[in-house]
Amino acid sequence: MKKRYFISLWFVLAAVWSVQAQLITTTPAFVTEDCGEVTVVFDATQGTGGLAGYGGTVYAHTGVITSESQSDSDWKYVVADWGENVDKCKMTSLGGDKWQLTITPSIQEYYGVPEGEQVQKLAFVFRSGEPTDASTNIYKEGKAEGGKDIFVEVYEQGLNVSFAQPESDLLVQPGTAVDFAVNASMEADLQLSVNGAAVQSADAATTLEATYTFATVDDYMVVAQAIAGNDVVRDTLYVCVPGDAPVATRPTGLEDGINISPTGDVSLLLYAPDKDNVFLVGDFNNWVQLNEYQMKRDGDYWWYTLSGLDADRLYRFQYVVDGSIRISDPYSELVLDPWNDGWINSRTERYPDLPPYPTGKTDGMVATFQINAPEYDWQVTDFTMPSKSNMVIYELLLRDFTQEQSLQAAIDRIDYLAQLGVTAVELMPIQEFDGNSSWGYAPNHYFAPDKAYGPPEMYKRFIDECHRRGIAVILDVVLNHATGTHPFAALYWDSANNCTT
Secondary structure: OOOOOOOOOOOOOOOOOOOOOOOEEHHHHHOOOOOOEEEEEEEOOOOOOOOOOOOOOOOEEEEEEEOOOOOOOOOOOOOEEEEEEEHHHEOOEEEEEEEEEEEEOOOOOOHOOOOOOOOOEEEEEEEEEOOOOOOOOOOOEOOOHHHEEEEOOOOOOOOEEEEEOOOOEEEEEOOOEEEEEEEEEEEEEEEEEEOOOEEEEEEEEEEEEEEEOOOOOEEEEEEEEEOOOOOOEEEEEEEEEEOOOOOOOOOOOOEEEEEEOOOOOEEEEEEEOOOOOEEEEEOOOOOOOHHEEEEEEEEOOEEEOOOOOOOOEEEEEEEEEEEOEEEEOOOOOOOOOOOOHHOOOOOOOOOOOOOOOOOOOOOOOOEEOOOOOOOOOOOOOOOOOOHHHOOOOOEEHHHHOOOOOHHHHHHHHHHHHHHHHEEEEEEOEEOEEEOOOOOOOOOOOOOEEOOOOOOOOHHHHHHHHHHHHOOEEEEEEOOOOOOOOHOOOOOOOOOOOOOOO
16 A cells, blocks of 8 residues: 555556557546445556457456455455356446446445455456367466456555656656656645756646656655645656666676675676677665666667675566566576565464565566675585486475475475485475476576475575485476466567567
8 A cells, every 4th residue: 555645656667759548447446445436447448458449348357456455366255256257246337448347335345355354455357258268277367567466555544645647766868758647646736846946836736747758867755745734745756858878898707696705795697699788686675766777788788887785685686678667687696576475384383484576666577696694504515426326216396395384394204205215306396486386397487496395504404404314405497487487488589479589
């Protein structure tokens, strides 16, 4: 839920060369838990455009994000199963690719939210009433850009202000004129400012419009402010007007991925041919695209060196490529996942002190690094491999080996393997994979062990305990397997055909 007094708009940064129409509009403009009936209008030409021109019946697949949700993927109180056509989810055609849904008589009653549970967002995916093929369960879908779910913020009661246009931070070329539209939830004195200078104002108003030309290369903070009595609220977005990507030879010896120097500097190197610019965003710059953090180009490589960091802190970061593609580092040894991390410890504590995802600041997979990362104290330092000619190999899927589905539980059963006469354990793929339950052949990062089984130190302890019993550990790796969330795939993804270009 957006906070009063200062509101930070956090949607995905997008390369926008002109202001786009809105994907979703609501009546009232500011949806609150107690606002009563809510009307939602979906523009099928926006977002993925999967329902543009569709002439059949459209249904809303809808639920809510509440105070009990683990993440934005943790929908609660979904009205109907996917593909189930129920009247309360049937949308009304308004013509012109516009579709309307009425949530009545209230959010709580429509979704069946129990008293005391706070609704933070309404969640949607819109779909065709019938599958595209009778033999499949595949439907035409209307989603946000990048195939993401669509969310409507549920605000706190009282004075609120937000940008109706644009809806996100922008990356624009010099000389671009951007139209701004601001809404307030009640009459207030409104002001729009750019880098602290007032651009437009209106007294006792609920709307404010202005056009501002971003003439020169710079970083701009745009603030919408509303004052009513003693209440002051703000909504903020950022506009980056980038200069040409700086060209510089990367430091000698720099390897792909994350390079930590003896002096505590961190140099990042990304291979990304045929791209125009790459920005670093992360905990070190509040996840905002800034010219200061534009990476340097060296042929098909992009690099940047971070200095002055806290050596003991775990930093989270991403690359923003050409203004719209957000990826993690493909060589990161620990990545954070907004869709699945929230479920890792839901049944048993498989990963104590799991680093939190930077919710509200970005989306997609997030890379990490820590300069003074803790080192594992290996107990067995003189392990000798068993004879390969007489090896007894036990193929082990950590998900199925124990009821707890954890490394700790597997460690507790290593004696059982030794009693069987096993001389080597072959772990089915443990590289970070999509979801939390998998055979492992859907990796999205080759160098990050999947968190679903436990932290990196626990993998090392598993190996150590196997070695202590004379058991080797072999990794099952299929290097031509990778999913669309792998950074290299995401860099060149063809959204229209749902495959790499």
